[in-house]
Each structure stands twice: as C-alpha cells, then as structure tokens.
Amino acid sequence: MKKKKKKASILLLLLLCVYLLLPFAVTLVYSLFTEWTGILPSGFTLRNYKLLFFDAEFWMSLMRTMLICIISVVASITTLLLAMYVVVVEYPFLAKYIQFICMIPYALQGVILSISIVSLYSGTGTLFSNRMLMLFGAYGVLVLPYIFQGIRNNINAINTQMLMNAAKMLGCSPLKAYFKVVVPNILPGIFVSSLLSVSVIFGDFVLANNIAGNSYQNIQVYLFRKLSISSGLSSAVVVVIFLMVFLMTGMVLLLQGIHQKKEKNNGVYRD
Amino acid sequence: MMKKSKTSVFLLAPFLIVVLIYELLPLGQLVLNSFLQKKNHTITLEYYIRIFTTPVYLQAIQNSIRISLISALIGLSVAFFAGKAYFESDGKLKQFFYLVLNMTSNFSGVPLTFAFMILMGNTGVLTLLLQKTGLGGDFNLYSGNGLLLVYIYFQIPLATLLLLPAFLGLKKEWREAATILNASSFSYWWKIGIPNLLPSILGTFVCKRLGCLCNGVCVDFE
Structure with a gap:
C-alpha cells in the first residue's frame, strides 16, 4: 500500500518536472534546427547562436542588464543596511514600518509601479526625468522585498543583540560594532538574496519597456524587438536567458544548502 | 542622546x-x-x-478577475498534490523537483510567452503535431483560454513553493493518531490536513490573485 503511494508521488513529480520544463526544451530544440514542421525537427544548425554571439547589440544589452542589476541591488542593500542599524540599535519598533514599505512593491509588481513613476517624473525637465535614473530607482524599489527578507532573516539568525553587547563591552561604539561585527556576519546570507534579486531584474520586461524602452535597452527589450525579426534568433536568446537564470538559481540553492549545513553544525537555530 | x-x-x-x-x-x-x-x-x-x-472597462475587470480566480484555483490544486508528493518522496528526484520549481518560478515575462508561442502558437510544434495526428481541436493560444493556460503554467511553481513550508507544519503524530482511530487517507486530509493548511492556502491564493491581476506581460502579447 505504502509502496504504491510512493510510486504515485514519484510519478506525479516526474510529470510535473516534464510539464514545467517542456516549453524550454522545445525552445532549445527549436533554436538548434532550421525546420520543425513535421513530428521531428530537421536540419541541425548552430547558425542562430553564431548570429547572436556576433551581434554587438546583444552584448550591449547583456552588459546593460548586468550593470543595472549590480547598481540597483547594491543601492538597495546599502540603504537598507544603514536603515536596519537604526532598527537594531535604537528603535526596534520601526521594523514593522520598514517591512511594510518594503513589501509594497511585491504586491504592486511592474505595470503599476512603472506607470506611476513615469507619470510623476516624465516631462518635468528635472534630474528625475532622466529615463535611466528612473529605471535604476524603480529596480532598486522592486527588489526591496527580497533584500529586506534576506537581511532580516540573517539578523535574526546570528543573535545580533548578543554580538552587539559583546562588541560594546570590548569598547566598540554601536556604529562600529554594527558595521564591523554584525554586517560582515550577515553578508554571506545577503549574497543569496541579492542573487535572487538579480534573477528578478533579469526576468523583468515590463519596467524596462515602460520606463526606458529603447533609450536603455536591456536583454528582455532586445528579445522583444527580435521577436518580429527572426524566431530562430529569438529562441536562441530565450535559451541564453534561461541558462543564466538556471545558473543563478542553482547557485542560490547551493549556497543556501551550505549555509544551512553550517548553521546545523554550529548549533544555531532560526526562529 | x-x-x-x-x-x-x-x-x-x-x-x-x-x-x-x-x-x-x-x-x-x-x-x-x-x-x-x-x-x-x-x-x-x-x-x-x-x-x-463603461462596458469595456467592466469587461476588462471581469476578465482579469475570471482569469486570476480560475488560474489560482487550478494552480493551487496542483500545488497541493505536488506538495503532498514532495514530502512523500525523497532522494535525487525531490532535489531536482525543487530546483525546477525555483527555476521556473523565476522565469516569466517575454521568454515564457515566446516559449509558449513556439509550443502552441498558430504554427507551434504541438499545434502542428496535433493537427497531423488528427487529435487537434480548435485551441487558440491567442484567446482568453490561451492566456489562462499560460497563467496556470506560471502559477504552479510559485504556488507550490509558497505551500511547501506549510506542509512542514503538519505533525506526524496527527497522522498516526488518525490512523489509529481508523481514519482513511482521504478523511485524514479532508478533516485534518487541509483545515490545517487552510491559512497558508488562502494566503497563497490571495497572493497569487494579486500577482495575476498585476502581471501584464503575457496580456500585452495576446
């Protein structure tokens, strides 16, 4: 009876894996063949990838995406780490307000956030009407929920108050204790949530298209423009994006696994 | 000070x-x-x-609510069985499934839409295959139902990921106690398992509906 049940579970998981991976598998095969009108594709070719990798525009879009990921995520982490000092050291009650502010973007998602930012600042002629700056700001806000959760979970996990007290007893000022003791201890954990944020920005099309469009073309806008030109080339772009997200996700899970093992060995528990 | x-x-x-x-x-x-x-x-x-x-706006709101309700319901039902199966199995497959869930939940927007166009668009691989074998109905990806299909697809991994922690909260003793009292597997889940998961299920449901209402990429295309 129990064995039968286990088999059913395994079957269900296998089916779901196939179902979830099917669109990507088909895209991968599609990008590698010239024709697929029968049951099996024909005419194996690497032409799409060759075209893609020799396209300067592709590399530029990829670099832009990377740049925007790094700047927005670093900005988000820095401002939140500074703000969390105030919560940890002086006013713990502020935590719930900061959490609320950080969770708003999670509920809003792309369209509403981008439209409200564009309608407020575009055409004002100020520094804020710069499309690039708008996009950086919008992404910085978009990843706040992930970064906040990462920072808060890690601050809870390392017994921050004890570390702060110990450092203070040894003559550190609270500021020094926070930045020299607490922050270095939580940085590895924050790295995981920043990778997650990077994959969120990597997967975003709405914000990039609504706010910047052609004036700051990221990888998804590039893909969108290629869709109408060549489906072969587009499928190659999709495969590249998928592989990058795959790599980042794999790395996040690996790091989380290592982190948890370490915690188990140290006898630290999460609450 | x-x-x-x-x-x-x-x-x-x-x-x-x-x-x-x-x-x-x-x-x-x-x-x-x-x-x-x-x-x-x-x-x-x-x-x-x-x-x-205005009828146009009303229709748009109705469509959004309909699609988000149906896709969240189907996504959650699949997520429930997936979560159950996840905790009943072990080893490599379990890890692989978790990886797939994480990957596909991070993957939406233009690439996902494009993948579905290749698979089931007008000249899509599956569409042609079904036509050739004579099994094809008149399914159209660029319609309300097509949109629903894509939404359901990307609800499943997210809903499962959000539900997994809730399954950890179900205690083993409850199951044992239920078995001792002669409860069938169905009545265990119906009377103990699901009621205990309900808060998380509802939370996930609201979350998914919000996500659905706010997500615009796939709609742009269709």
Whole structure:
C-alpha cells in the first residue's frame, strides 16, 4: 500500500518536472534546427547562436542588464543596511514600518509601479526625468522585498543583540560594532538574496519597456524587438536567458544548502 | 542622546529618500490623480463611476478577475498534490523537483510567452503535431483560454513553493493518531490536513490573485 503511494508521488513529480520544463526544451530544440514542421525537427544548425554571439547589440544589452542589476541591488542593500542599524540599535519598533514599505512593491509588481513613476517624473525637465535614473530607482524599489527578507532573516539568525553587547563591552561604539561585527556576519546570507534579486531584474520586461524602452535597452527589450525579426534568433536568446537564470538559481540553492549545513553544525537555530 | 538620534536620522535618510522618490510619491500621486478633475482641479469620483459603468472597462475587470480566480484555483490544486508528493518522496528526484520549481518560478515575462508561442502558437510544434495526428481541436493560444493556460503554467511553481513550508507544519503524530482511530487517507486530509493548511492556502491564493491581476506581460502579447 505504502509502496504504491510512493510510486504515485514519484510519478506525479516526474510529470510535473516534464510539464514545467517542456516549453524550454522545445525552445532549445527549436533554436538548434532550421525546420520543425513535421513530428521531428530537421536540419541541425548552430547558425542562430553564431548570429547572436556576433551581434554587438546583444552584448550591449547583456552588459546593460548586468550593470543595472549590480547598481540597483547594491543601492538597495546599502540603504537598507544603514536603515536596519537604526532598527537594531535604537528603535526596534520601526521594523514593522520598514517591512511594510518594503513589501509594497511585491504586491504592486511592474505595470503599476512603472506607470506611476513615469507619470510623476516624465516631462518635468528635472534630474528625475532622466529615463535611466528612473529605471535604476524603480529596480532598486522592486527588489526591496527580497533584500529586506534576506537581511532580516540573517539578523535574526546570528543573535545580533548578543554580538552587539559583546562588541560594546570590548569598547566598540554601536556604529562600529554594527558595521564591523554584525554586517560582515550577515553578508554571506545577503549574497543569496541579492542573487535572487538579480534573477528578478533579469526576468523583468515590463519596467524596462515602460520606463526606458529603447533609450536603455536591456536583454528582455532586445528579445522583444527580435521577436518580429527572426524566431530562430529569438529562441536562441530565450535559451541564453534561461541558462543564466538556471545558473543563478542553482547557485542560490547551493549556497543556501551550505549555509544551512553550517548553521546545523554550529548549533544555531532560526526562529 | 541628542547625538544618537542625529546618527539615526542620518542613517535612515538614504532609505527614506529612495523609497519616497520611487515608491511612495509616485503611488500617492496615482491615487490622488484618480480623484482629481484635471480641468478645474476639483475632487471627483467621475473616473471611478466611468470605470464601473463603461462596458469595456467592466469587461476588462471581469476578465482579469475570471482569469486570476480560475488560474489560482487550478494552480493551487496542483500545488497541493505536488506538495503532498514532495514530502512523500525523497532522494535525487525531490532535489531536482525543487530546483525546477525555483527555476521556473523565476522565469516569466517575454521568454515564457515566446516559449509558449513556439509550443502552441498558430504554427507551434504541438499545434502542428496535433493537427497531423488528427487529435487537434480548435485551441487558440491567442484567446482568453490561451492566456489562462499560460497563467496556470506560471502559477504552479510559485504556488507550490509558497505551500511547501506549510506542509512542514503538519505533525506526524496527527497522522498516526488518525490512523489509529481508523481514519482513511482521504478523511485524514479532508478533516485534518487541509483545515490545517487552510491559512497558508488562502494566503497563497490571495497572493497569487494579486500577482495575476498585476502581471501584464503575457496580456500585452495576446
């Protein structure tokens, strides 16, 4: 009876894996063949990838995406780490307000956030009407929920108050204790949530298209423009994006696994 | 003490400025504008009345709610069985499934839509295959049902990921106690398992519906 049940579970998981991976598998095969009108594709070719990798525009879009990921995520982490000092050291009650502010973007998602930012600042002629700056700001806000959760979970996990007290007893000022003791201890954990944020920005099309469009073309806008030109080339772009997200996700899970093992060995528990 | 609060203000400032400029002010302006008559700067409910009386807008709202409700329901049902199966199995497959869940939940927007176009669009691989084998109905990806299909697809991994922690909260003793009292597997889940999961299921449901209502990429295409 129990064995039968286990088999059913395994079957269900296998089916779901196939179902979830099917669109990507088909895209991968599609990008590698010239024709697929029968049951099996024909005419194996690497032409799409060759075209893609020799396209300067592709590399530029990829670099832009990377740049925007790094700047927005670093900005988000820095401002939140500074703000969390105030919560940890002086006013713990502020935590719930900061959490609320950080969770708003999670509920809003792309369209509403981008439209409200564009309608407020575009055409004002100020520094804020710069499309690039708008996009950086919008992404910085978009990843706040992930970064906040990462920072808060890690601050809870390392017994921050004890570390702060110990450092203070040894003559550190609270500021020094926070930045020299607490922050270095939580940085590895924050790295995981920043990778997650990077994959969120990597997967975003709405914000990039609504706010910047052609004036700051990221990888998804590039893909969108290629869709109408060549489906072969587009499928190659999709495969590249998928592989990058795959790599980042794999790395996040690996790091989380290592982190948890370490915690188990140290006898630290999460609450 | 004075110095202390000065540092606090100084350290909180960057966060508050960024959030104010790129989150709170734009949103506030959006809400305010929805009540403001542009011509003579008076407060009005005109726009809201117009939304709820114009057939096009009403239809759009109805469509959004219909799609988000159905896709969230189906996504959650699959997620429930997936979560159950996840905890009943072990080893490599379990890890692989978790990896697939994480990967596909991070993957949406244009690439996902494109993948579905290749698979089931007008000249899609599956569409042609079904036509050739004579099994094909008249399914159209670029319709309400097609949109629903894509939404269901990307609800499943997210809903499963959100539900997994809830399954950890089900205690082994409950299952044992139920078995001793002669409960069948079905009545265990119906009377103990699902009621205990309900708060998380509802939370996930609301979350998914929100995500659905706010996600615009796939809609743009179809």
